[in-house]
Amino acid sequence: MLRFPGTLDHESAATAVRAVGGDPFFTHHTDTELPGDTHAVVIPGGFSYGDHLRPGALASRTPIMSAVKRHADEGGRVLGICNGFQILCESAMLPGVLRPNASLSFICRQGDLEVADAGTPWTGGRLVGERLSVPFKHHDGAWFGDPGESRVVLRYRGENPNGSVDKIAGISNLAGNVMGLMPHPEEACDPLLGSVDGRALFAALLA
């Protein structure tokens, strides 16, 4: 799990990884290599480097991201959540960019996603059209780009909360091993918080 100055969701994401049987450990932002026994990488949400310049722009240029790219090139799985998705786009590991929400405001609400592509590992065997209840929380969450350059894994169901192209909420690369999404599955892994639909994304890291 990558941790940059300003990363916020590393502990929640680590709890989610543990809950599906994984053994998470953190890197420091000045590290240049991933630990040798790294199986998969999570880039958690937050405001890395205070969103200075553009969300994810500074973190995407850190040495550790070169190591993450090598990990992905070798077929390793990478999951970027919210700011992590922004970092993946900024580092060109996923296509497109995340623009400010159409409302120009931060939004935080529970919402529904639907599976748009059941062929990646990230949706845990759910069928196309199946529903996941996950919190949406972001200020710059409107994905913009050519959907044909990626696999559209998750779409917003109902109202589009941020004005993204084709109601896109999460995409993977064409190979399917790098996934980014704006909603927060780590906050949908505990029945007390209202939903456990987020677990599938973390379970996919362990396969």
Next chain:
Amino acid sequence: MGDSGKPLFEELGLLETEYERVVSLMGRTPTDPELVMFSLMWSEHCSYKHSKPLLKGFPTTGTRVVMGPGENAGAVDVGDGLAIVFKVESHNHPSAVEPFEGAATGVGGIVRDIIAVGAKPIALLDSLRFGPLTSQRSRFLFRRAVNGIGHYGNCIGIPNVGGEVQFDDRYEDACLVNAMCVGIVPQERILSCAAKGIGNRLVLIGNRTGRDGIGGASVLASAEMGDDDADKRPSVQVGDPFTERKLIDLCLAMSEAGLLVALQDLGAAGLTSAASEMASRGGVGLAIDLDRVPLREEGLAPGEVLVSESQERMLAIVEPGTLAAVVEMAARYELDATDIGEVTDTGELEALWRGEEVVRIPSLYLTDDVPFADVPQNPAPPPTPVDLADVAEPDDLAAAWLSIMGDPNVASKRWIFEQYDQLVGAGTIRRPGGDAGVVRIPGTDRAIAVTLDCAEWHCELDPRAGGQASVCEAARNVACTGALPIAATDCLNFANPEKGHTGWRLVQSIAGMAEALTAIDAPIVSGNVSLYNESPRGPIFPTPVVGIVGLLEDASKSVGSAFHRHGDQILLIGYGEPRIDASRYLGRCEGLPPAPDLGREAALITLLVSAADKGLLASAHDVSEGGFAVALAESCINGGVGADVTIPKGRRADEAMFGEGSARIIASCRPDDVAAVQGLAGRGITVQIIGEVAGDDVMITIAGSTTQVAVADLARVWEGSIPQALEA
């Protein structure tokens, strides 16, 4: 002389009598930097010279109290060796001058109070007062203050779990922005601000020091608002939440590693206040070398360095042997940690500037020797109850209902809380929009419930009962979730205490709050006073905001405000008759609202907590602004279901629907559980079955006549009100 031709002490906001006291204490004429320090430390904002003697009336001890008032924040025992740390604080005057930065730095300041105790922040709340949204200026202040709170709170990753807002003419030129932060800490790791260990090093951590916020505590926070407010903008601090986040992580890491002897945040009056508090509390002296303070810009005078309110700074005492480790750890977090001085045995605050001593003041002079000011006691004439005959009875109760649902004071606050991250940390069990926020205590199966509340109209009309009502409402909100109220914090927002009836209302409100807090056994462990909330248009309402923290032994047993399922029975639990006096329905601060019955309030709390613990309740919601009909509609809207109820008429149907001022809870449960809930009713508490969850409409029958409105119609007005008002 100052630049204006007036004596410097006057320009700095000191009274002539106070200046004379400074000279007599010091036995000499103070240097300019010394005088600047006195002016800040003896301001109302820092010294509480009007309010300190009054605060002694609050209950501050109890079996759960780990640390009471006097430190950066109070702490209470929540089991497993853990303490919950919390405090509410105002940032009213800066927010009135520059709402975005004022509100944002209000959040930053209260969070640093929590980390100064060594605690990890886990929740934020805010209590806001603005002028009506029909005013362009109030819309601007409200929108920007909410943006500022969201910007800062979201970026530092602390969930915002609740709060309240009211709009009234009285706040048009004197808005209120109060923020509360809650943290968690293992009790053995609680840090004090008391400096100790002669020869230990004084380390300044975080941001560099600049010219921002100079005189914030005196010029801004201890004076009334007026026409020259725009000129005060340089006195408002500017926040940097990214640095604050690093500061949180660093302070927690240093505390965990045992590197800190004492810790204090730099808030009002900056280094002066932080250093003098640390020295006085520890009974030691501190020698500061001002040339070592990292500056953001050249050319600051020593007095400016001493009182700058640059944000995101902390002051630590560390042992000389660990200094290198502290500096190294700070570097890992990309923050400055600079050795700026040492602990001495003189009891004095000393400051060197370019090698010369520019300050030498016994720290107690600054912290303890302010001349206390009398608060004039001028009682207001007692109010008379509203004569119902003077209030026209509406022809159409459904129309009146929809109209009150759309009053921004009653309407949904979704526009606000959807701009706040309510969930970061994955511990938020009950989100904003209910009676209280519920957050899991990390690493345990327990949870806390927190809320902020105030009954300012009641405090204006009958301040003693209003103080009680403010506490009771907050406590009921917490109890509705099933949590037992265990401790409190308060922010006393009042006008100029030397004018009119304000001083009397302040004293009476405090007395009422103290009585109620004692009755429900929730001691005050921290607090804040904000006076001079007054403009040429007049004083604000007395607004003693109360924050209550409650404990849920089993996090999975919390109760929400939403009805669950058709067929559940709806219960009205509590005591008292609704009254039109000072209600939102009346729309005016007039009349004599009923005073709480403190014995019954305690019994009501006991009932709610044990009913939740036994898993009997599907929902519980306090009847407050807008009365019974509004609370019923909210439980329906939040649950997406209708209700069919019958209630007594009392004096008049509109008063039964919209009257306020009684302690009543609308709860729901399975039919099989009704008897068990009734069996819990203590002395003076009634549990009436008034109907059931049914259909898609809300139906209220009074004396055989039914008022019926679709849930969707109520929801549309209730949800749409604030967004529509802001589009104007």
